[in-house]
Amino acid sequence: MPKSTEPFWWLLFAAGGTVAAFLVPVHIILSGIALPAGWAREAFAYDHILALVSHPLSRIYLFVLISLSLFHWAHRFRYTLAEGLHLKTAWLPVPIACYGSAIVGTILAAIVLAKL
Amino acid sequence: MSPFHRPPRFNWWLENRAYALFVVRELTSVFIAAYVVLVLLLLRNLALGREAYEAYLRVLATPGMVVLQIVAFAAALYHSITWFALSPKAMVVRLGEKRVPPRVVVGANYVAWIVVSAIIAWIVLGA
Amino acid sequence: MPAPTITLEVLRYRPGQDQAPVFQAYRVPYRDDWVVLDALNYIKDEMDGTVSYRWSCRMGVCGSCGMMINGVPKLSCAAFLRDYYPATVRVEPLAHFPIERDLVIVLDDFMQKLSAVKPWIIRKDERPVAEREYRQTPAELDRYKQFSMCINCLLCYAACPVYELEPRFVGPAAIALAARYNMDSRDEGRQQRQEIVAGPDGVWDCTLVGECTTVCPTDVDPAGAIQQGKLSSAVDWVKSVMLPWGKR
Numbered sequence: 473m474p475k476s477t478e479p480f481w482w483l484l485f486a487a488g489g490t491v492a493a494f495l496v497p498v499h500i501i502l503s504g505i506a507l508p509a510g511w512a513r514e515a516f517a518y519d520h521i522l523a524l525v526s527h528p529l530s531r532i533y534l535f536v537l538i539s540l541s542l543f544h545w546a547h548r549f550r551y552t553l554a555e556g557l558h559l560k561t562a563w564l565p566v567p568i569a570c571y572g573s574a575i576v577g578t579i580l581a582a583i584v585l586a587k588l
Numbered sequence: 589m590s591p592f593h594r595p596p597r598f599n600w601w602l603e604n605r606a607y608a609l610f611v612v613r614e615l616t617s618v619f620i621a622a623y624v625v626l627v628l629l630l631l632r633n634l635a636l637g638r639e640a641y642e643a644y645l646r647v648l649a650t651p652g653m654v655v656l657q658i659v660a661f662a663a664a665l666y667h668s669i670t671w672f673a674l675s676p677k678a679m680v681v682r683l684g685e686k687r688v689p690p691r692v693v694v695g696a697n698y699v700a701w702i703v704v705s706a707i708i709a710w711i712v713l714g715a
Numbered sequence: 716m717p718a719p720t721i722t723l724e725v726l727r728y729r730p731g732q733d734q735a736p737v738f739q740a741y742r743v744p745y746r747d748d749w750v751v752l753d754a755l756n757y758i759k760d761e762m763d764g765t766v767s768y769r770w771s772c773r774m775g776v777c778g779s780c781g782m783m784i785n786g787v788p789k790l791s792c793a794a795f796l797r798d799y800y801p802a803t804v805r806v807e808p809l810a811h812f813p814i815e816r817d818l819v820i821v822l823d824d825f826m827q828k829l830s831a832v833k834p835w836i837i838r839k840d841e842r843p844v845a846e847r848e849y850r851q852t853p854a855e856l857d858r859y860k861q862f863s864m865c866i867n868c869l870l871c872y873a874a875c876p877v878y879e880l881e882p883r884f885v886g887p888a889a890i891a892l893a894a895r896y897n898m899d900s901r902d903e904g905r906q907q908r909q910e911i912v913a914g915p916d917g918v919w920d921c922t923l924v925g926e927c928t929t930v931c932p933t934d935v936d937p938a939g940a941i942q943q944g945k946l947s948s949a950v951d952w953v954k955s956v957m958l959p960w961g962k963r
Contacts (some may be wrong), residue, residue, distance in 0.1 A: 478919040479952035482945060486678075492620045493671040493697075496664040498705035500623060502712050503630070504657025508649035515713045516645060518638045524712065525634060534631065538624045545621035551922045552614045555880060558596065561920065577628070584631045590730045591813035591821045596879045603786065607876060610924045674923060678942035685854040 481547050481571065488544025495537055522588075531585040539578040546574035613670050619663035622656070672697040719745040721800050723754050725766060726807040728814045736814060738805075739763075745800055751791040752780055755806070755818075768818035775932055778868030782818055783807040788873035788930045810873040811882075825869060828885050831911050832893040837904025855900040862895035862940055864933040871927035871937050883916040887927035887937030890918060894940040913948035921945070 506512040550570040554561040601607045633644035676690035728736040770780040780791040812820035871887035897905040928938040
């Protein structure tokens with residue numbers, strides 16, 4: 473990865489880390505703990521969630537949450553692989569796989585959210 | 589002169605607690621990514637219709653998925669705690685000439701975290 | 716009652732004689748006000764004059780006596796025997812540097828990186844002496860003072876896993892010193908330093924392990940300097956993309 477683009481990936485990582493830090497825990501509580509425990513049946517009812525998520529602001533919110541979290545993972549994981557497996561961080565297959573996955577995820581999120 | 593070069597180790601991260609916790613911190617990003625993929629799948633199943641959505645909710649409620657989400661929750665918490673603790677390092681906040689003490693910056697992050705979480709919970713559960 | 720003793724296991728390496736470093740144990744008197752450096756000096760004076768190590772001020776300001784004490788980078792003049800007694804103390808040369816002999820490491824890599832970041836006041840035009848001194852307020856001093864406390868002891872390099880894996884990484888102390896000058900109100904050389912700081916093997920190699928700050932004996936917080944460097948370099952980059960015609 474040419475060093476001139478490092479700031480770009482780092483900014484996405486930093487934004488993603490901030491978004492994830494503030495938002496992911498409460499989301500996991502809702503969908504991962506409250507929902508299976510049966511505390512949020514009405515909240516997660518099909519009609520309610522569809523209405524909630526269809527709002528333009530919700531779509532933007534969810535797009536930002538999903539995309540930035542993926543870019544946060546991509547940058548961090550790229551360096552973790554390099555440190556763990558003794559790879560050069562500039563060795564292209566690793567950043568391509570990581571950032572590429574995040575880009576694919578972002579595109580998929582955009583498609584799903586646009587078509588809701 | 590023939591200096592001796594000690595080669596880099598593959599188990600460097602097991603050397604001490606700080607390194608091990610660092611690797612745990614870095615790996616929390618995997619759980620964050622895994623969770624947002626679950627969110628994406630939720631949205632996809634929502635778009636496919638009531639039956640697909642309700643089937644997906646049943647999958648999320650299976651024991652394996654619940655365990656995964658609880659582990660992801662622990663990872664997300666650890667990410668948040670370490671992220672807030674390190675935020676003053678990158679951003680030096682100054683009021684006039686004086687630097688705002690790092691723990692105030694960290695505290696402000698926690699307050700914002702609680703407020704934002706409460707708002708999200710209220711929107712999903714209450715509104 | 717016999718006088719108390721403590722054992723030091725010192726990593727020896729004699730070029731031309733040893734194929735690889737090997738530990739040698741020395742049993743020295745234990746005194747509760749002694750530091751590891753005192754024990755080493757006792758070894759050299761009374762037991763084995765062939766042990767080589769660097770030291771100078773013996774009070775934590777010169778940065779010469781950095782070593783691995785039980786695997787932790789420390790100044791040997793600041794590591795008290797009483798914190799280890801009665802267990803054996805393992806003394807090795809600073810990690811991540813080639814060993815020249817015994818506890819003496821080859822510093823050349825750091826010296827080259829230090830001069831590369833130009834750790835001096837850079838002015839576009841030097842002020843003539845007749846115009847008197849550069850003036851600086853206490854608040855202006857406060858902005859960089861913490862980073863000026865670096866004694867070049869290299870404990871931070873020994874603690875940094877990135878430096879272990881990527882020897883080209885400029886490293887914590889060099890970046891902290893670049894920051895010290897960038898934030899000095901008298902300095903006008905930030906752009907020159909950015910070639911190194913924001914270049915390949917500058918701040919972007921760092922993954923904020925943070926051990927550099929933990930081991931620093933003078934509270935420089937090099938991790939903080941590097942994170943601030945990432946943010947300011949990223950802001951530079953955004954400006955260069957959004958305003959390519961703008962003055963840097």
